[in-house]
Amino acid sequence: MSKQSTTRLAHIFKHWPQDPVRPSSVSVQTYLQARIPKSEGGAADEPNSSLSESSVNALYSLLNNRYSKRYPLPMKLRYPASDPEHYDAVAREFEEAPTRTWWERVQKRLSGMIRFQ
Incomplete structure (x- = not known):
C-alpha cells in the first residue's frame, strides 16, 4: 500500500460517519482501523492488513457521496x-x-x- 493510499485511508477513517445502531465491533471504523498499517516496516507487509488501491478509491467516493450526486433519487x-x-x-x-x-x-x-x- 502506498503512502498516499495510507493517508487517504486515515482520512476516510477519521471522517466516516458513526452509525449509532451498528455495534462498534462490526463498524466501518473498526474495519478500517485494522487495515491502516501501524508502521512502514511490520504491518504493511502482511497481506490482510491493507486494502487495495481500488478499494480505497471506492471508500473515498462513498465518503464524498459521489454516486448520490451523480445519480440522484427521483x-x-x-x-x-x-x-x-x-x-x-x-x-x-x-x-x-x-x-x-x-x-x-x-x-x-x-x-x-x-x-x-
Missing part, C-alpha cells in the same frame, strides 16, 4: 404516493432508537402491536 421514489412520509419516518426512527429508555422501547413496541382505526 422525487417519486423518495416520496411515494402511497406513503410520502415513510422514508422520513424510517430515518427519524434510526436517529431516535439508540437514545430511547427502556420504558420508551416498551411503549413503542406496544403501540406497534395495538392499532386503533
